[in-house]
Amino acid sequence: MYCCIHNAKHLEAAVDLFFEDEKIITMTPCGHQPIPDNCLLFDATGLVLMPSFIDAHVHLREPGFEYKETIESGLTAALYGGFGQVMCMANTNPVNDTAAVTSFMLQQATTSHPYGPTLHPIAAATKGLAGTELAPLGELKNAGCVAVSNDGRPLASTEIMRRVMEYAADFGLTVIDHCEDPTLAPQWIMNEGEVSSRLGLKGQPVVGEALQAARDIMLAEYLHLPVHIAHVSSALTVDVIAFAKSRGIAVTAETCPHYLLLDDTALEGYNASCKVSPPLRAAKDRAALLKAIQDGTIDILTTDHAPHALHEKLTSMDQALVGFSGLDLAVTLTWNLVRENLLAEDALHRLWCRTPGQIFHLPTNGFAPNDPADFFLFDPHVTWVPEADNLYSRGKNTPFLGQELTGRVKHHWLKGRQLF
Numbered sequence: 001m002y003c004c005i006h007n008a009k010h011l012e013a014a015v016d017l018f019f020e021d022e023k024i025i026t027m028t029p030c031g032h033q034p035i036p037d038n039c040l041l042f043d044a045t046g047l048v049l050m051p052s053f054i055d056a057h058v059h060l061r062e063p064g065f066e067y068k069e070t071i072e073s074g075l076t077a078a079l080y081g082g083f084g085q086v087m088c089m090a091n092t093n094p095v096n097d098t099a100a101v102t103s104f105m106l107q108q109a110t111t112s113h114p115y116g117p118t119l120h121p122i123a124a125a126t127k128g129l130a131g132t133e134l135a136p137l138g139e140l141k142n143a144g145c146v147a148v149s150n151d152g153r154p155l156a157s158t159e160i161m162r163r164v165m166e167y168a169a170d171f172g173l174t175v176i177d178h179c180e181d182p183t184l185a186p187q188w189i190m191n192e193g194e195v196s197s198r199l200g201l202k203g204q205p206v207v208g209e210a211l212q213a214a215r216d217i218m219l220a221e222y223l224h225l226p227v228h229i230a231h232v233s234s235a236l237t238v239d240v241i242a243f244a245k246s247r248g249i250a251v252t253a254e255t256c257p258h259y260l261l262l263d264d265t266a267l268e269g270y271n272a273s274c275k276v277s278p279p280l281r282a283a284k285d286r287a288a289l290l291k292a293i294q295d296g297t298i299d300i301l302t303t304d305h306a307p308h309a310l311h312e313k314l315t316s317m318d319q320a321l322v323g324f325s326g327l328d329l330a331v332t333l334t335w336n337l338v339r340e341n342l343l344a345e346d347a348l349h350r351l352w353c354r355t356p357g358q359i360f361h362l363p364t365n366g367f368a369p370n371d372p373a374d375f376f377l378f379d380p381h382v383t384w385v386p387e388a389d390n391l392y393s394r395g396k397n398t399p400f401l402g403q404e405l406t407g408r409v410k411h412h413w414l415k416g417r418q419l420f
């Protein structure tokens with residue numbers, strides 16, 4: 001069917017977007033091209049047109065922790081949140097270290113969401129994420145995995161990390177590296193600094209992240225292999241990455257909306273809902289991360305969507321599990337950086353779509369002829385309050401719950417089909 005999204009706003013211009021079946025035909029200035037009689041017209045006046053985003057770092061909890069999230073509910077949150085593709089981590093039960101688990105995940109995704117969003121599993125780097133024996137990466141790639149990670153169980157052994165990078169490279173898979181020196185400050189609760197001292201809570205210093213990032217970046221340089229640094233939280237790690245890029249090392253990096261919007265003062269009053277790994281850092285780290293997404297030192301945004309049940313967060317600071325539910329809110333939260341003139345609208349497309357597509361070799365919509373017709377319309381003016389009953393994820397654990405936000409995804413098309 002020939003369709004036209006009429007009079008949408010795209011990078012400050014009014015446009016008409018023509019597409020047929022699964023493909024973009026053309027995008028023109030509004031009114032530039034006559035709309036044929038047989039064309040299905042969608043009036044997008046007042047709405048912002050964006051390409052469907054990629055979230056390269058989510059936890060969908062299935063198999064094993066379906067009470068927190070299922071692939072069905074996680075992909076629904078992705079769809080309503082503006083994401084057309086999500087990459088899910090391997091910390092399920094069983095861990096995604098066999099082709100059988102990968103195939104199960106993909107089957108759950110296509111059964112529950114036959115028209116998308118598309119799920120891309122990430123292979124465990126080591127069996128059971130135990131950090132000792134390599135997982136069968138060739139088998140996992142053949143089953144459909146698009147990257148490799150030991151997820152939140154950072155590899156203590158440099159030898160194992162080296163072997164993972166070499167083995168992953170044999171199959172063209174990039175290693176996603178949760179950087180945390182596991183021997184430094186075990187059982188930390190938050191960032192180590194003035195706030196943790198005041199609260200009397202055990203902190204993890206920023207070097208806990210930067211040390212491991214530096215180690216793995218040096219390995220990447222020595223081996224001439226790529227490494228992708230996950231959810232960067234600190235200014236020191238940004239400096240390490242900038243240094244690596246200046247040396248021409250094949251390092252890429254991500255950060256998440258919460259590190260751009262919150263700092264460790266959010267934990268004051270012993271607010272366990274703000275406990276996350278890596279922890280929210282100091283205000284100066286937040287400022288450095290914002291600069292790093294503006295200047296490209298940090299390449300992409302991800303949510304690190306980590307849904308948990310309420311009882312796992314509404315507990316004491318030491319018992320509360322780490323992580324925030326992110327898929328429902330990420331586009332709204334980062335759109336607000338655009339609204340506040342902290343980020344260009346095109347940078348949002350770069351950080352959430354173009355560059356993750358390049359790093360992980362995934363197709364993206366650049367609104368050029370023949371690109372996939374994957375896009376959403378965003379209402380930039382609507383105000384709404386995230387509550388347990390209006391989030392699609394089973395995880396209601398977001399620090400933004402109950403806060404009035406501006407802007408929300410209103411309609412989403414994947415493969416040319418309007419899914420809401």
Ligand code: DOR
Pocket residue numbers: 059091151152178275276277278304306307322323324
């Ligand atoms: O806060 C987090 N939660 N960070 C991680 O790296 C893991 C995640 C989870 O699985 O809950």
